[in-house]
Amino acid sequence: MDKSPAKQARDALSADIAALAGGEHDALRRIYEATSAKLFGICLRILGDEKEAEDALQDVYIDLWKRADRFDTSRASPISWLATMARNRAVDRLRAGGKVRSGAVSEEAAFDVPDKDIAADEKLVLDERDARIHHCLSKLEKRQQSAIRRAFLGGATYVQLAEKDDVPLSTIKSRVHRGLAKLKKCIEKP
Known part of the structure; x- marks a missing residue:
C-alpha cells in the first residue's frame, strides 16, 4: 500500500525522533533542518523578539535531546508535539520575563499562532521530491x-x-x- 507524501514525511520525522531517543546524534540535525523554520516562527510570534525566539528555539531542541523517548506517535503527530514544545517554551519565557513584549500575542492566542512558512512535513515532502527529480535527472x-x-x-x-x-x-x-x-x-x- 502506497503512503501519501505527507504520511511519509510524518513517518520520517517520527523515525528521526525515535533514532534520537536511541542515541543517534545525527537525527537531531535532520529534525532541526526539517522543523526549525516552523518552530522559530511559533516562538517569534509569541515572544515578539528575535533574540528571545532564538533562545526559546534552542531550549526546544535541548528539551528534545533530553526527552525524545517521551514522544508517542499514538498521541500526536511529530510536528504537533514539537510545536507544542515550542509554544510552551516561548510562553515560559514570557512568564519568566513578567511581561508581554511588543508584538507578542497573548498566551491564549499562542495556541493558534499562524506560521507563514510551509509546514515541516510539507517541506520534507518537497525535499524528497527535489531529491527524486535530481536523481532522475542524473x-x-x-x-x-x-x-x-x-x-x-x-x-x-x-x-x-x-x-x-x-x-x-x-x-x-x-x-x-x-x-x-x-x-x-x-x-x-x-
Whole structure:
C-alpha cells in the first residue's frame, strides 16, 4: 500500500525522533533542518523578539535531546508535539520575563499562532521530491540532462540552447521532449 507524501514525511520525522531517543546524534540535525523554520516562527510570534525566539528555539531542541523517548506517535503527530514544545517554551519565557513584549500575542492566542512558512512535513515532502527529480535527472543521457537543466533550471530558451550547442532547433526540442518523457517515467516509479 502506497503512503501519501505527507504520511511519509510524518513517518520520517517520527523515525528521526525515535533514532534520537536511541542515541543517534545525527537525527537531531535532520529534525532541526526539517522543523526549525516552523518552530522559530511559533516562538517569534509569541515572544515578539528575535533574540528571545532564538533562545526559546534552542531550549526546544535541548528539551528534545533530553526527552525524545517521551514522544508517542499514538498521541500526536511529530510536528504537533514539537510545536507544542515550542509554544510552551516561548510562553515560559514570557512568564519568566513578567511581561508581554511588543508584538507578542497573548498566551491564549499562542495556541493558534499562524506560521507563514510551509509546514515541516510539507517541506520534507518537497525535499524528497527535489531529491527524486535530481536523481532522475542524473540518469538521463548527458545531452538531454544538460538541455533540461539549462532550459528549466537555468531559464534558457530552446533557441538559445540550439545556438549554444550549434544544433538545429528541432534537435534541441527532441532532446528536451524525450528527456522529459524519461524524467517523468523515472519520477513516477514507485
